Amino acid sequence: MSEFVLTKPLNHVALIMDGNGRWAKQRGLPRHLGHKEGCKRIVELFDVIKEFNIKVITLYAFSTENWNRPKDEIRHLFSYLNIFFKQNIKRFEKEGVRIQVMGDTTKLPIKTQEVLKDALERTKNNDTYIFSIALNYGSHEELVKATKEIAGEVLNGNLVIDDINEKTIESHLYTSNLPPVDLMIRTSGEQRLSNYLLYQLAYAEFIFTPTYWPDFDRNEFVKCLKEYETRDRRFGHV
Numbered sequence: 001m002s003e004f005v006l007t008k009p010l011n012h013v014a015l016i017m018d019g020n021g022r023w024a025k026q027r028g029l030p031r032h033l034g035h036k037e038g039c040k041r042i043v044e045l046f047d048v049i050k051e052f053n054i055k056v057i058t059l060y061a062f063s064t065e066n067w068n069r070p071k072d073e074i075r076h077l078f079s080y081l082n083i084f085f086k087q088n089i090k091r092f093e094k095e096g097v098r099i100q101v102m103g104d105t106t107k108l109p110i111k112t113q114e115v116l117k118d119a120l121e122r123t124k125n126n127d128t129y130i131f132s133i134a135l136n137y138g139s140h141e142e143l144v145k146a147t148k149e150i151a152g153e154v155l156n157g158n159l160v161i162d163d164i165n166e167k168t169i170e171s172h173l174y175t176s177n178l179p180p181v182d183l184m185i186r187t188s189g190e191q192r193l194s195n196y197l198l199y200q201l202a203y204a205e206f207i208f209t210p211t212y213w214p215d216f217d218r219n220e221f222v223k224c225l226k227e228y229e230t231r232d233r234r235f236g237h238v
Contacts, residue, residue, distance in 0.1 A: 013183045014060070015187075020214060034214055044217065085099075098131070104137075170199075
């Protein structure tokens with residue numbers, strides 16, 4: 001347990017888990033082994049989430065642009081994802097974790113779709129923690145989807161244009177049931193959002209750490225929490 005105590009409200013952390021391939025390359029390993037090692041960090045950081053009572057964590061696991069990567073790397077990535085759920089689903093059930101997915105899962109490998117369906121069903125009644133996993137997700141696609149759904153409601157006569165507001169848009173996002181993102185962490189030193197939660201990150205605090213995701217252990221996570229603790233969150237006020 002850490003002597004550090006988090007005093008600022010922190011309900012939702014979003015993570016861009018970057019640097020797996022570069023981590024592997026530095027060690028003379030195939031890129032996909034970086035993804036394999038990265039899966040272990042997710043499990044380990046769950047203990048930190050419990051320690052600091054962080055209810056929601058959103059993980060950018062696979063973007064709509066990631067299909068442009070080598071096919072062999074993609075195949076291994078989804079294989080590791082399947083193994084991750086099979087190895088940890090019982091723990092998630094026991095410890096009150098609800099799994100939810102953001103993105104168009106219909107384009108994922110059939111086996112992965114089956115694994116996700118099982119995880120969603122088995123954890124659907126849990127509410128202690130939420131693991132929101134972005135798979136085949138892109139914020140542009142999400143906003144287009146939301147716009148089409150809202151337009152459909154207007155065409156059907158279920159919504160008046162003048163009644164469209166921020167809550168209307170938020171209700172059509174993948175994150176509609178989640179609290180606002182408080183903190184977004186991107187590993188590997190890259191300093192961009194890469195089409196991730198563009199609407200939801202409006203007032204989140206950003207931390208970009210040079211640490212590659214496979215090396216992002218408990219100590220690195222706590223460093224980010226300490227940095228977050230120093231931030232003055234004014235939300236547009238003085």
